[in-house]
Amino acid sequence: MAKTCIVFITLMALSFSLLASAFDEQPLQDFCVAKATSPVDVNGKTCKEASSVTVNDFVFAGLHLAGNTTNPAGFSATQVFAAELPGLNTLGISMLRFDFAPWGVNAPHVHPRATEMITVLDGALEVGFITSAPDNKLFVKVLRKGDAFVFPVGLVHYQRNVGYGNAVAIVALNGQNPGLVSVPSTVFGSNPAIPSDALAKSFQIDESTVEVIRSKF
Numbered sequence: 001m002a003k004t005c006i007v008f009i010t011l012m013a014l015s016f017s018l019l020a021s022a023f024d025e026q027p028l029q030d031f032c033v034a035k036a037t038s039p040v041d042v043n044g045k046t047c048k049e050a051s052s053v054t055v056n057d058f059v060f061a062g063l064h065l066a067g068n069t070t071n072p073a074g075f076s077a078t079q080v081f082a083a084e085l086p087g088l089n090t091l092g093i094s095m096l097r098f099d100f101a102p103w104g105v106n107a108p109h110v111h112p113r114a115t116e117m118i119t120v121l122d123g124a125l126e127v128g129f130i131t132s133a134p135d136n137k138l139f140v141k142v143l144r145k146g147d148a149f150v151f152p153v154g155l156v157h158y159q160r161n162v163g164y165g166n167a168v169a170i171v172a173l174n175g176q177n178p179g180l181v182s183v184p185s186t187v188f189g190s191n192p193a194i195p196s197d198a199l200a201k202s203f204q205i206d207e208s209t210v211e212v213i214r215s216k217f
């Protein structure tokens with residue numbers, strides 16, 4: 001009787017583990033070109049009818065063009081996500097071009113849904129990421145033309161041009177919509193704002209300093 005019981009429990013456990021992995025992590029069709037006008041929200045974009053897909057749905061033109069870095073950060077990102085390149089919908093990959101004026105910075109930020117790889121095409125970039133608590137260890141390196149670097153998913157990271165000319169980089173992410181949580185603009189530019197006294201206490205500064213920083217975002 002005990003033996004039958006053990007066999008039964010084992011079979012139950014096995015069937016639950018099979019159930020738990022009974023879904024498709026990979027695309028179920030050759031492609032799912034994003035339908036720009038669909039009112040339906042799924043986890044990604046709904047697919048355009050296959051018969052109306054053309055080769056242009058898989059093309060993005062313009063990564064040879066420098067972004068406009070005339071802004072306080074001296075930085076510009078040109079994104080190639082599902083919105084810009086509908087053919088990459090559901091494929092788990094995306095790309096950007098980064099342009100940096102001299103000493104331009106891509107402020108500390110997080111991509112909640114993707115690991116990022118960067119490769120420098122021109123100039124010298126200081127890049128770094130910070131591990132989670134309690135260590136908060138900074139891994140930092142100056143990259144030169146041809147160097148590649150990886151920022152693990154979910155970690156705060158930044159890039160800064162430490163050269164005297166412009167810097168250019170290409171970035172790849174393993175998500176079609178990696179998400180961006182910029183530390184300065186989420187903390188000091190949220191809508192509505194985090195109460196000033198909470199930020200003052202959090203950063204160990206006075207409220208007037210909070211207001212000064214907030215006014216920039």
Ligand SMILES: *[C@@H]1O[C@H](CO)[C@@H](O)[C@H](O)[C@H]1NC(C)=O
Pocket residue numbers: 068069070071
């Ligand atoms: C770049 O951006 C600045 C600030 O928004 C703007 O004044 C300038 O006209 C832009 N330059 C180009 C070439 O678009």
